[in-house]
Amino acid sequence: MTGGRANEAVELDVAGRTVRVSHPDKTYYPERGFTKLDVARYYLAVADGVLRGLRDRPTTMQRFPDGVEGEFFYQKRAPKGLPDWLPTARIAFPSGRFADEMCPTEPAAVVWAANLGCLTFHPWPVRRDDTEHPDELRIDLDPQPGTDFADAVRVAHELRALLDEHGLRGWPKTSGGRGVHIYVPIRPQWTFTEVRRAAITVARAMERRLPDLVTSAWWKEERGAKIFVDYNQMARDRTIASAYSLRARPRATVSAPLRWEELSDAVPEDFDLRTMPPRFAELGDVHADMADHAFGLESVFDLADRQAADEGLGDLPYPPDHPKMPGEPPRVQPSRARKR
Secondary structure, eight states: OBOOSTTOOEEEEETTEEEEESSTTOEEETTTTEEHHHHHHHHHHTHHHHHHHHTTOOEEEEEOTTOTTSOOEEEOSOOTTOOTTSOEEEEEOTTSOEEEEEOOOSHHHHHHHHHTTEEEEEEOSSBTTBTTSOSEEEEEEEEOTTOOHHHHHHHHHHHHHHHHHTTOOOEEEEOSSSOEEEEEEBOSOSOHHHHHHHHHHHHHHHHHHSTTTEEOOSSGGGTOSSEEEOGGGGSTTOOOOOTTOBOSSTTOBBOOBOOHHHHTTOOGGGSBTTTHHHHHHHHOOTTGGGGGOOBOOHHHHHHHHHHHHHHOOOOOOOOTTSOOOTTOOOOSOHHHHHHO
16 A cells, blocks of 8 residues: 555555555544545455455445445446446346446456445346346345344244255345345346246245244335345345445444354344454355355246245235336335225
């Protein structure tokens, strides 16, 4: 690293590339006193891990140019000044419009984005050579009011058993908050609509296994104090914070990849900007072997067909920014529908 007087730009050597960090002393996490340079050094320390989750994926940057207490925005289109060594991919939004998003292929891309105030990376579940067919089934276990991380962990372990019954394997991580994310690498041969159907099927199966704790209800008024399996995270243009991403929380927590045997004893607040680098140095990327697997969803689609035939279960509502889809039920809040 090179630098001069306080708050002068510094340069970091990132796998052979020099990345400039401007205003390095700018405070990003006031509660902990972490600066922009601390953020850049964090991403340098875990670069191989975060890149594993981002490599060749169209990636949206969640940028906080004035730190976590300032305004933020999501940058989908590749910004001006994108380095010529950082490729992009064209992705299609539900509206039919297009954008060219950055696709990190080397560690320097992560640190370069951190210099722009990017704290959280939101990669699409596709690769730049095929942006229409997801290669990950992402299952988001979202605690609703009245539930907590421990409840999400209980659901995650039952989900692990369900996945095993269908010949699938999941890799768990914290959300950086109260939730748990489970990633299943899959063969990129199904569309977003089909993979979303698989997510709905899993959500309904979990709802039946743990009816007092799990819900697939899209409308908040129907969820209750349960863990919501957010199937719409597999809808086009919906993304989840990447592994090792910093979160915009006062403690500077990160979305931490875990081994299954760690999950029950995990405390999300224990994984942050300060603690993750030594953990990574000791253990490496505990999800590194995800890249060695690609599962099929045939068994899950068989279950979906049975749910449809035996219980008459079809599609569920899409997010509000999506156009109306064939077979989608009315996108009207139940209480409003009753009033009508």
